Amino acid sequence: xxxxxxxxxxxxxxxxxxxxxxxxxxxxxxxxxxxxxxxxxxxxxxxxxxxxxxxxxxxxxxxxxxxxxxxxxxxxxxxxxxxxxxxxxxxxxxxxxxxxxxxxxxxxxxxxxxxxxxxxxxxxxxxxxxxxxxxxxxxxxxxxxxxxxxxxxxxxxxxxxxxxxxxxxxxxxxxxxxxxxxxxxxxxxxxxxxxxxxxxxxxxxxxxxxxxxxxxxxxxxxxxxxxxxxxxxxxxxxxxxxxxxxxxxxxxxxxxxxxxxxxxxxxxxxxxxxxxxxxxxxxxxxxxxxxxxxxxxxxxxxxxxxxxxxxxxxxxxxx
Amino acid sequence: xxxxxxxxxxxxxxxxxxxxxxxxxxxxxxxxxxxxxxxxxxxxxxxxxxxxxxxxxxxxxxxxxxxxxxxxxxxxxxxxxxxxxxxxxxxxxxxxxxxxxxxxxxxxxxxxxxxxxxxxxxxxxxxxxxxxxxxxxxxxxxxxxxxxxxxxxxxxxxxxxxxxxxxxxxxxxxxxxxxxxxxxxxxxxxxxxxxxxxxxxxxxxxxxxxxxxxxxxxxxxxxxxxxxxxxxxxxxxxxxxxxxxxxxxxxxxxxxxxxxxxxxxxxxxxxxxxxxxxxxxxxxxxxxxxxxxxxxxxxxxxxxxxxxxxxxxxxxxxxxxxxxxxxxxxxxxxxxxxxxxxxxxxxxxxxxxxxxxxxxxxxxxxxxxxxxxxxxxxxxx
Numbered sequence: 001x002x003x004x005x006x007x008x009x010x011x012x013x014x015x016x017x018x019x020x021x022x023x024x025x026x027x028x029x030x031x032x033x034x035x036x037x038x039x040x041x042x043x044x045x046x047x048x049x050x051x052x053x054x055x056x057x058x059x060x061x062x063x064x065x066x067x068x069x070x071x072x073x074x075x076x077x078x079x080x081x082x083x084x085x086x087x088x089x090x091x092x093x094x095x096x097x098x099x100x101x102x103x104x105x106x107x108x109x110x111x112x113x114x115x116x117x118x119x120x121x122x123x124x125x126x127x128x129x130x131x132x133x134x135x136x137x138x139x140x141x142x143x144x145x146x147x148x149x150x151x152x153x154x155x156x157x158x159x160x161x162x163x164x165x166x167x168x169x170x171x172x173x174x175x176x177x178x179x180x181x182x183x184x185x186x187x188x189x190x191x192x193x194x195x196x197x198x199x200x201x202x203x204x205x206x207x208x209x210x211x212x213x214x215x216x217x218x219x220x221x222x223x224x225x226x227x228x229x230x231x232x233x234x235x236x237x238x239x240x241x242x243x244x245x246x247x248x249x250x251x252x253x254x255x256x257x258x259x260x261x262x263x264x265x266x267x268x269x270x271x272x273x274x275x276x277x278x279x280x281x282x283x284x285x286x287x288x289x290x291x292x293x294x295x296x297x298x299x300x301x302x303x304x305x306x307x308x309x310x311x312x313x314x315x316x317x318x319x
Numbered sequence: 320x321x322x323x324x325x326x327x328x329x330x331x332x333x334x335x336x337x338x339x340x341x342x343x344x345x346x347x348x349x350x351x352x353x354x355x356x357x358x359x360x361x362x363x364x365x366x367x368x369x370x371x372x373x374x375x376x377x378x379x380x381x382x383x384x385x386x387x388x389x390x391x392x393x394x395x396x397x398x399x400x401x402x403x404x405x406x407x408x409x410x411x412x413x414x415x416x417x418x419x420x421x422x423x424x425x426x427x428x429x430x431x432x433x434x435x436x437x438x439x440x441x442x443x444x445x446x447x448x449x450x451x452x453x454x455x456x457x458x459x460x461x462x463x464x465x466x467x468x469x470x471x472x473x474x475x476x477x478x479x480x481x482x483x484x485x486x487x488x489x490x491x492x493x494x495x496x497x498x499x500x501x502x503x504x505x506x507x508x509x510x511x512x513x514x515x516x517x518x519x520x521x522x523x524x525x526x527x528x529x530x531x532x533x534x535x536x537x538x539x540x541x542x543x544x545x546x547x548x549x550x551x552x553x554x555x556x557x558x559x560x561x562x563x564x565x566x567x568x569x570x571x572x573x574x575x576x577x578x579x580x581x582x583x584x585x586x587x588x589x590x591x592x593x594x595x596x597x598x599x600x601x602x603x604x605x606x607x608x609x610x611x612x613x614x615x616x617x618x619x620x621x622x623x624x625x626x627x628x629x630x631x632x633x634x635x636x637x638x639x640x641x642x643x644x645x646x647x648x649x650x651x652x653x654x655x656x657x658x659x660x661x662x663x664x665x666x667x668x669x670x671x672x673x674x675x676x677x678x679x680x681x682x683x684x685x686x687x688x689x690x691x692x693x694x695x696x697x698x699x700x
C-alpha cells in the first residue's frame with residue numbers, strides 16, 4: 001500500500017508539496033540564532049567579574065531575546081569582517097544553549113586560555129564586535145565599542161520594552177551588569193501591575209466584561225447576517241440566479257416533477273414514493289446533502305432497526 | 320530473632336499506618352464521598368470518579384523520598400501531572416468538546432449568544448470578592464474562573480496564574496459543575512415569575528452544513544483576534560468543531576471526541592485528584608476558595624436569568640420574547656445547565672421544551688468563558 005502511494009506520481013507531488021510547506025513552517029517558526037543580540041561589552045575590566053581562569057578579562061554579553069532556547073554553538077565572534085570566522089564557538093558543548101530571555105558571557109582573554117567561553121583574541125576599544133551566524137557569513141548583530149570607554153564601565157544596549165525586548169544602543173557608558181538582561185527594570189508581572197494600579201479590581205472587571213460582550217456581539221452580528229442569507233431572509237449576493245441552477249442539482253420545480261413521476265411509476269408503493277419525495281425536499285433545503293455532489297442520499301436512521309436480526313425472529317403467539 | 324524484629328519495625332515505618340495523619344483520612348473520606356455521589360447520584364461521574372480516586376491515591380500516607388508522590392520530580396504521577404501543570408490537557412479536552420458539540424442552536428439564534436456573555440459575570444463577581452478577601456490579583460483571577468463552570472478552563476488558567484491553588488480550584492469547579500441542578504434551580508425560581516416561566520420560544524431553524532462549517536472558522540478568527548491569549552482553548556475548541564462539521568474528517572473527529580477526550584479526562588481527573596495532598600489542600604484558603612466558587616456559580620446563574628429579563632424589556636413582540644429560564648444556561652456546564660432549563664421549564668408547562676433554545680447560551684458560555692480566561696491571562700499573566 002505504502003509502495004503504491006509512493007509510486008503514484010500525483011501522490012509524490014502532493015507529498016513533496018506538503019513536506020516543503022511543513023519544512024518551511026518548521027524552520028520559520030523555530031527559535032534561531034537571529035534572535036541573539038550582543039547586549040553589553042566591557043574592555044578594561046579592572047575590578048569586575050572574572051573569567052574561569054580568575055582573570056579580569058574584557059567580555060561581551062549575548063542575550064537570547066526569543067521565548068525559546070537557542071544554541072549559539074557553531075556561531076562566530078569577530079572584530080574584523082574580513083575574517084568573519086575569527087573565533088568559532090564550539091558546537092559540541094551543551095552549555096552553549098541559551099534559555100529564553102537569558103544571557104551568556106564570552107571573555108576575551110587571548111589564545112593561551114582555551115575554553116568554550118574564552119575567545120582567543122583580545123577586545124579593543126574603538127573596534128566593532130560582530131556575532132556571525134553559523135554559515136560564517138551572515139552578521140547577526142554587532143556592537144560598537146567607543147574609543148573613549150572608561151575602565152570598569154560598559155557599553156550596552158537596553159530593552160526599553162520588557163515584553164517585546166527591543167534592544168537599543170545607549171550613548172553613555174554604564175555600570176556593568178554582566179549576566180543580567182538589560183532592561184529599564186519595568187519587569188513587574190501583570191498581577192503586580194494590576195495590584196498597584198487597580199487594587200479593588202473595578203477597572204479590570206469593567207474592561208473584561210466589555211471585551212467578553214464585545215467579542216460575542218461581533219459573533220452575534222456576523223451570524224445574524226450570515227444566518228439571514230442562509231435562511232433566505234436576506235438576499236444572498238453570492239447565490240446564483242434561479243435561471244442558472246448549479247450543474248447537476250435540479251431546481252425545485254424539476255425536483256417536484258421527478259417526485260411526481262416517481263410516485264406515478266411506483267403505484268402502490270406509497271412508502272417508497274414518500275421517502276423519495278422527502279429526500280428530494282430535504283435535498284433542496286440542503287439539509288441532507290453530504291460530501292458527494294450530484295448524489296441524493298437519505299441518512300441511515302439507526303433507530304429504525306430495520307436490519308436488526310432480533311426483529312426478524314418468528315414472533316411467539318401471544319395469549 | 321532480634322534482627323527480624325528490627326526489620327519488621329523498620330518496615331512498619333514505611334507503611335501508611337505509621338505515617339497517617341488525620342488530614343489524610345479527611346481527604347480520603349472526601350475522595351470516597353465523590354465516588355459515592357458519582358455512582359449513586361450519577362453527578363458528573365466521568366469526572367468525579369477519576370478525581371475521587373485520584374484524591375485517595377494522592378493521600379495515601381507515605382514518607383517522602385520514595386520518588387512516587389505527585390510532587391516528587393520524575394515520579395510516574397509527577398510525569399502525568401505535567402499535563403495539568405504545563406496546561407497540555409485542557410486544550411486537548413477542548414478539542415474533544417469542539418468535536419462533540421453541535422453549535423446549530425447558537426448559529427440559528429445568534430441573539431442568544433449574549434446570554435453566554437452575561438453569565439460570565441460570575442467570574443468577575445468572584446474575582447472582586449476574592450480581592451476583597453485579600454487574595455492577590457492573579458489568585459483572585461484563578462478563583463474567579465470557577466464561575467465559568469468549565470473545568471478545563473479553570474485548570475488551564477489556575478495552572479498559569481496560581482499553580483499552588485490549582486488543586487482546590489479544580490476540585491471546586493468540578494464539584495459545583497456536578498451540583499449545577501441543585502444550585503441553579505432555586506435561583507431560577509426565585510428570580511422569575513410564573514408568567515415568565517410559561518413563555519414559549521420558537522423552535523430553532525435548521526442550519527445547513529455550510530453554515531456549520533463557516534462557524535468555527537469565523538468564530539475562531541473573531542475571538543482569537545480579540546483575545547489572542549485564549550488561543551490554546553479557543554483554537555482547539557473551534558478546530559475540533561471544524562473536524563466534526565467539515566464532513567471529510569470523520570475519523571479525526573471521532574478520535575477527538577472519543578478515545579482522545581476519554582484518555583485525557585482520565586489523566587486530568589486522576590492527577591488533579593492526586594494533587595490534593597492533605598498538607599497542600601486542607602488549608603483555610605481552600606475553604607475560602609470553595610465558598611467563593613459557590614458564590615461565583617450563584618452570581619453567574621443570576622446574571623444570566625436577569626439579563627434575559629432585561630432583554631425582554633426591549634422586545635415588543637410577545638412571540639419573540641425569551642424565556643428567562645434559559646438564562647442559567649449561559650453558565651457553560653454543557654449540557655447540564657441547559658438540561659436544568661428544560662426540567663424547570665417543564666415543571667411550569669410540561670409541553671414547553673426549552674432544551675434546544677437553552678443549548679445556544681450554553682455553548683456561547685463555553686466560548687465566553689474561554690474568552691474571559693484569555694483576558695484574565697493577558698492582564699494577570
